[in-house]
Amino acid sequence: MTRKQTRLYGDLSLLFSVLASADVDPDLASSRDEAVSILEDYLLPRIKGELPLVIALIGSTGAGKSTLLNSLAGEVVSMPGALRPTTKRARVWSREDAAERLARIGPVSVSSHPLLEELALVDTPDLDSDFPEHRAEALSVVRAADFILFITTAARYGDQLVWETLESLVQKRPLAIVLNRVPSRSSGARNDLLARLRKAGLGHLEVYTISEQRIDPNRKRLSPQSVQRLASFLRDLPLAVRRSSANMASDRVAELVMPVRASLRAALQRRLGERSSLEKAAVELADITSESKVTRLRFRRPRVRADMVDRIEERVREALGDGSLSELSKEILREATPPYSLVAQRVIATELALRPPPEESFLDSLETGWQALLDASFD
Numbered sequence: 001m002t003r004k005q006t007r008l009y010g011d012l013s014l015l016f017s018v019l020a021s022a023d024v025d026p027d028l029a030s031s032r033d034e035a036v037s038i039l040e041d042y043l044l045p046r047i048k049g050e051l052p053l054v055i056a057l058i059g060s061t062g063a064g065k066s067t068l069l070n071s072l073a074g075e076v077v078s079m080p081g082a083l084r085p086t087t088k089r090a091r092v093w094s095r096e097d098a099a100e101r102l103a104r105i106g107p108v109s110v111s112s113h114p115l116l117e118e119l120a121l122v123d124t125p126d127l128d129s130d131f132p133e134h135r136a137e138a139l140s141v142v143r144a145a146d147f148i149l150f151i152t153t154a155a156r157y158g159d160q161l162v163w164e165t166l167e168s169l170v171q172k173r174p175l176a177i178v179l180n181r182v183p184s185r186s187s188g189a190r191n192d193l194l195a196r197l198r199k200a201g202l203g204h205l206e207v208y209t210i211s212e213q214r215i216d217p218n219r220k221r222l223s224p225q226s227v228q229r230l231a232s233f234l235r236d237l238p239l240a241v242r243r244s245s246a247n248m249a250s251d252r253v254a255e256l257v258m259p260v261r262a263s264l265r266a267a268l269q270r271r272l273g274e275r276s277s278l279e280k281a282a283v284e285l286a287d288i289t290s291e292s293k294v295t296r297l298r299f300r301r302p303r304v305r306a307d308m309v310d311r312i313e314e315r316v317r318e319a320l321g322d323g324s325l326s327e328l329s330k331e332i333l334r335e336a337t338p339p340y341s342l343v344a345q346r347v348i349a350t351e352l353a354l355r356p357p358p359e360e361s362f363l364d365s366l367e368t369g370w371q372a373l374l375d376a377s378f379d
Helices: 003-021 026-047 065-073 096-102 132-144 160-169 188-199 224-235 239-288 291-298 304-320 327-334 340-353 360-375
Strands: 053-059 091-094 108-110 119-123 147-153 175-182 207-211
Touching (some): 003 360, 026 132, 053 132, 065 091, 065 119, 065 224, 147 160, 175 188, 188 207, 239 304, 239 360, 304 327, 304 340
Parallel strands (some): 091 108
């Protein structure tokens, strides 16, 4: 790595560590988790230059993803079949020297095929599977990939799910479309798909068609001629694809982290404010519960204990703002006995212990990583 890459890797590693360990509001947990996943699975490995260009084969059930991978490979890498879903785990096709680093995506089949000189291809579970874990695995591959081959068929390219998925994926990674099982000597499906893409503002996407053909049940793959154009396209994918993908991933992480960062900063400021208020309340309660004042109350009010407990509880609730005492503090107040100054000290100490001061390194790491993310450029 260059010095610039080393610094970026270190700064984004800090951001990853902070996000992975941070407690966030439940409504932001999914954003935090996605940002952590993109950093861990995509950006950090790419900065280190550890991986080949990863191509994810994405599509709905029965679109022919496994068959297409086998056809590009010239061998059975991923077992196709009539049962749905057939592919239940991501399967990676890669050169041997990258296999260990790609194993986190899924089981790896190694080969010395010329196509794998700069690439690795990943077959994925179906995005429309009835099993949530299958969809989740497919999307996790998207986060780890540089490029998407979106595979659909001449019979299903008009489905609403196809378009919803396509519009979502094109915002995440560079993408090309494979229109599979097109009837021979018919350009109608391709032309209609191209028209729909232009109407949707996606006319820039490359579309590769594969004619409908009989597949030998023993070979489990298409004819080499039918995937020749697609194989040439993949071999010629420029370095700009990786740059574009890295920039898209970086932008996505920034989008996800922005509300998480704001929430963490606000929570830390609230904690500092609560601690300051509790420390001020401690001084006031020390005066209110002093022996001299409690002694004077004994001659004026018959319910001294109840009065002292109420005063302590009221002042601590006021300091906390939201009026919520911990269960432990409530227990201390229920069992309160003189001296009440000690009771007040225990309640204050309990609430302070539940709100430890934020470590300066936490905020520093968050801000350092955030700024590095904003300044990062992969051009």
